[in-house]
Amino acid sequence: MIVAEQKPLAEMKTLINGAENVLVVGCGTCVTVCFAGGTREADIVSTSLRMATKLDGSPQQVTHSTVQRQCEWEYLDIIEEQVKAADIVLSLGCGIGVQAIAEHFPDAWVVPGLNTSFLGLPTEHGVWEERCAACGECLLAVTGGICPVARCSKSLLNGPCGGSENGHCEIDPDVACAWQLIVDRMSSKGKLDALLEIQPPKNWQNSRDGGPRKIVRQDLRLVEFED
Amino acid sequence: MSDDTFEPEILAFCCHYCAYAAADLAGSMRLDYPSSIKVVELPCTGKLDARYALRAFEDGADGIMVAG
Secondary structure (H helix, E strand, C coil): CEEEEECCHHHHHHHCCCCCEEEEEEECCHHHHCCCCCHHHHHHHHHHHHHHHHHCCCCCEEEEEEECCCCCHHHHHHHHHHHHHCCEEEECCCHHHHHHHHHHCCCCCEEECEEEEEEEEEEECCEEEEEECCCCCCCCCCCCCCCHHHHCCCCCCCCCCCCCECCEECCEEEEECHHHHHHHHHHHCCCHHHHHCCCCCCCHHHCHHHCCCCCCCCCCCCCCCCC | CCHHHCCCCEEEEEECCCHHHHHHHHHHCCCCCCCCEEEEEECCHHHCCHHHHHHHHHCCCCEEEEEC
């Protein structure tokens, strides 16, 4: 899932400063399950902003609504009237959600209420960890299902490095050495020899280094063919 | 309003199975408590949500009490 966390209330107040009507938009997908921007959080944020701005002596009208998925335009039609009525839309979606609202409603002014953090999973209640860097060329088959791009501090393709200390990374004793995990995993599967094969330099053009990415599936496109 | 006349509005969220029953019993025993305390029955205090507390404060409560 996409993991995000809320911006501090003071920052949200600054972002909506000057607006008379504010619409807080939650998202029912990733940020709901990481407790950052679902229905409940949208309600709490809007109530908190109403009270905070009232205490400041300049009360703002703050309402909230949550869509099933902010990152697809079709799901945004349902809030069209509310967006039109608002001076500012405070999105509690990830960065994709913020941009989807801004693209779908060009007249709206949309600001982010969350900081989008990473692609990850919950490892225990209240703890989320990064697992994928969306590098565009998955290596998990050769590393036993443990991603060195996302989980090794240096994103080494051949590891571990000299900074691996008793299974932990030199940058922080709380960070597991991804390559220690990989070695342990491959050993347990009897496939340690596979790591003797040196991984060549990765094509980072498929990652962010190649600029903004785009996938086009001609078989799925709705195109009108000319005669 | 001076401090000696201030009577806070308190919203008391009470569990159906214990605190609310106790409040009920208090009524049966003709015990009284200030009218500024408003009791809200919950099926369980586990049902209490931060949203309820925030809404109470927003609507003018000076404090909330959770009893369960």
